[in-house]
Amino acid sequence: MSAPRTARTVKKALVIGGGIAGPVMALALRKAGIEAEVFEAYETSAEGIGGTFMIAPNGLGALAVVGLEAEVGRIGQPVGPMVIEDGKGGALAEFAGLPDLPRGRLMRRAELYEVLRRRLRETGVEVRHGKRLVGAEEGADGITAHFADGGSATGDLLIGCDGTGSTVRTLIDPAAPAAQYTGLLGIGGYSAYRLPGRAGRGETVHFANGARAFFGYWGLADGSGTAWFSNIPQPEPLTQEQVREAGMAEWLRRCRELHADDLPARDVLRQADPATMETFPRLEIMPSVPHWYRGRMVLVGDSVHAPSNSSGQGASLAVESAVELARCLRDLPDHTAAFAAYEAMRRPRVEKIAADAARTNSQKASGPVARMLFRVVAPIAMKTFMSPEKMLRPVHGYRIDWERRVVPVGRAGRAA
CATH class of the missing domain: 3.50.50.60 (FAD/NAD(P)-binding domain)
Known part of the structure; x- marks a missing residue:
C-alpha cells in the first residue's frame, strides 16, 4: 500500500x-x-x-x-536484435536485447x-x-x-x-x-528493396558505419520493403529552406554517392523512393x-x-x-x-x-581511419565492456514505480 x-x-x-x-x-x-x-x-x-x-x-x-x-x-x-555491421554486409556483433524486458x-x-x-x-x-x-x-x-x-x-x-x-x-x-548542432544531417525514407532472410521479415535492425556515412535499415514487418536512414557528415548546418530547395531527388543522389561502396546500403538506396523521404537538417x-x-x-x-x-x-x-x-x-x-x-x-x-x-x-x-579502427575493435568490445x-x-531496464512516494531531496542533493 x-x-x-x-x-x-x-x-x-x-x-x-x-x-x-x-x-x-x-x-x-x-x-x-x-x-x-x-x-x-x-x-x-x-x-x-x-x-x-x-x-x-x-x-x-x-x-x-x-x-x-x-x-x-x-x-x-517490434524491435528485434540490433546488428552492428561493417558496411560491407558483414556483422560485427549483435545485441539480442534482454529476455526479461519487452x-x-x-x-x-x-x-x-x-x-x-x-x-x-x-x-x-x-x-x-x-x-x-x-x-x-x-x-x-x-x-x-x-x-x-x-x-x-x-x-x-x-x-x-x-x-x-x-x-x-x-x-x-x-x-x-x-x-548544439552535431555535425550530422539526417535523411530517411523507404525502399522497395526486400532484404533476404530474417531481416526481410522485419526481425532485425541493422546499423553500419559505411565508408563515408552511417547507415541504418530494417525490413518492414509486412515484407513490402525496407525502411532506411543515413546520418551524413555536414560541417555547416543547413536551414530547412536550403534542404527543401535542393529537393529530395538531389538528397537521394547524394546518399547513393556516399554509400556507393556500402552493402546493402547501395542496393537499398537504388530502389529508394524520394517521395517517401524526409530530411532533418539539424540533428541536435x-x-x-x-x-x-x-x-x-x-x-x-x-x-x-x-x-x-x-x-x-x-x-x-x-x-x-x-x-x-x-x-x-x-x-x-x-x-x-x-x-x-x-x-x-x-x-x-x-x-x-x-x-x-x-x-x-x-x-x-569520423573519418575513414577511425571507421576502420571501429570495425577492428567493435567485435571485442561487444563481448566485454559493451555487452x-x-x-x-x-x-x-529503468522502471517508474508510480505508487512509491517521493520524498524531498536530502542533504546529498538526491531524492530519497
Missing part, C-alpha cells in the same frame, strides 16, 4: 508544447490529480508529420503508467502523436493551437503565460515541453545554453543545462535533456521525465521541493545517456 499523500497547493499546470512530452506530461498530471492545459505554437496539429523513431523498453514502461501500453503496442513494429517498438512519430491526441480528447485535456509563448509573469499565487496572439493563461505552474528551441528555457535562464543535442527550474517554471524533455539520435532514447527519456515530474508534484506540496526532487532524480540519468550517445555521434562523423547486459540494462 502506498503512503498517504500530502495536501497539494498545485492544482493547475500550463504545459507549453504539444509534441510528445507535452501530452504525456498532461496525462501524467491528470493521473496525479492535477489539471493540465496544453499550448502548442503551431496553428495546426501534427498528424502525418515526422519521421520514424524507436520507443525503447523504458519508454514503453513510462507510457504504460499513463495507460497507453495497449494502444502503443498496436502501432509500429521489445522496443519502431514507429512513425505521427502514429504515437495520434494515440496521444486521442487519449487527451478522451480525458478532456484541451490543446490550444496557435499559442506561441513570448513571456511569463509570476505572482504570489500563480503564473500567467503570454502568447504572441495577445492571449494569456494563468495556472499554478508553467511546464516547458517545447523542445530544443525552448522559450521556457530562456525565461528560466536567459544565459542558458542553446542546442542539448548540453548540460545549469537551471532546470526557477520560481514556478520547470523544463521537461528535449527542452532540457535532448541526447543525440544515436542514443535511441530521446522520446523515451522525455516521457520518463514527464511521469516522474508528475509523481514529484503529486507527493510534495511545495512546487520548489517537487522541482528539486525531480531534477535530482533525473539529471544523473539523462546526462550519462547523453554523454554515451555523444561518443557514438563522434564515430558517425548487452552492461549496455542495455541500466538504460532499458
Whole structure:
C-alpha cells in the first residue's frame, strides 16, 4: 500500500508544447490529480508529420503508467536484435536485447502523436493551437503565460515541453545554453528493396558505419520493403529552406554517392523512393543545462535533456521525465521541493545517456581511419565492456514505480 499523500497547493499546470512530452506530461498530471492545459505554437496539429523513431523498453514502461501500453503496442513494429555491421554486409556483433524486458517498438512519430491526441480528447485535456509563448509573469499565487496572439493563461505552474528551441528555457535562464548542432544531417525514407532472410521479415535492425556515412535499415514487418536512414557528415548546418530547395531527388543522389561502396546500403538506396523521404537538417543535442527550474517554471524533455539520435532514447527519456515530474508534484506540496526532487532524480540519468550517445555521434562523423579502427575493435568490445547486459540494462531496464512516494531531496542533493 502506498503512503498517504500530502495536501497539494498545485492544482493547475500550463504545459507549453504539444509534441510528445507535452501530452504525456498532461496525462501524467491528470493521473496525479492535477489539471493540465496544453499550448502548442503551431496553428495546426501534427498528424502525418515526422519521421520514424524507436520507443525503447523504458519508454514503453513510462507510457504504460499513463495507460497507453495497449494502444502503443498496436502501432509500429517490434524491435528485434540490433546488428552492428561493417558496411560491407558483414556483422560485427549483435545485441539480442534482454529476455526479461519487452521489445522496443519502431514507429512513425505521427502514429504515437495520434494515440496521444486521442487519449487527451478522451480525458478532456484541451490543446490550444496557435499559442506561441513570448513571456511569463509570476505572482504570489500563480503564473500567467503570454502568447504572441495577445492571449494569456494563468495556472499554478508553467511546464516547458517545447523542445530544443525552448522559450521556457530562456525565461528560466536567459544565459542558458542553446542546442548544439552535431555535425550530422539526417535523411530517411523507404525502399522497395526486400532484404533476404530474417531481416526481410522485419526481425532485425541493422546499423553500419559505411565508408563515408552511417547507415541504418530494417525490413518492414509486412515484407513490402525496407525502411532506411543515413546520418551524413555536414560541417555547416543547413536551414530547412536550403534542404527543401535542393529537393529530395538531389538528397537521394547524394546518399547513393556516399554509400556507393556500402552493402546493402547501395542496393537499398537504388530502389529508394524520394517521395517517401524526409530530411532533418539539424540533428541536435542539448548540453548540460545549469537551471532546470526557477520560481514556478520547470523544463521537461528535449527542452532540457535532448541526447543525440544515436542514443535511441530521446522520446523515451522525455516521457520518463514527464511521469516522474508528475509523481514529484503529486507527493510534495511545495512546487520548489517537487522541482528539486525531480531534477535530482533525473539529471544523473539523462546526462550519462547523453554523454554515451555523444561518443557514438563522434564515430558517425569520423573519418575513414577511425571507421576502420571501429570495425577492428567493435567485435571485442561487444563481448566485454559493451555487452548487452552492461549496455542495455541500466538504460532499458529503468522502471517508474508510480505508487512509491517521493520524498524531498536530502542533504546529498538526491531524492530519497
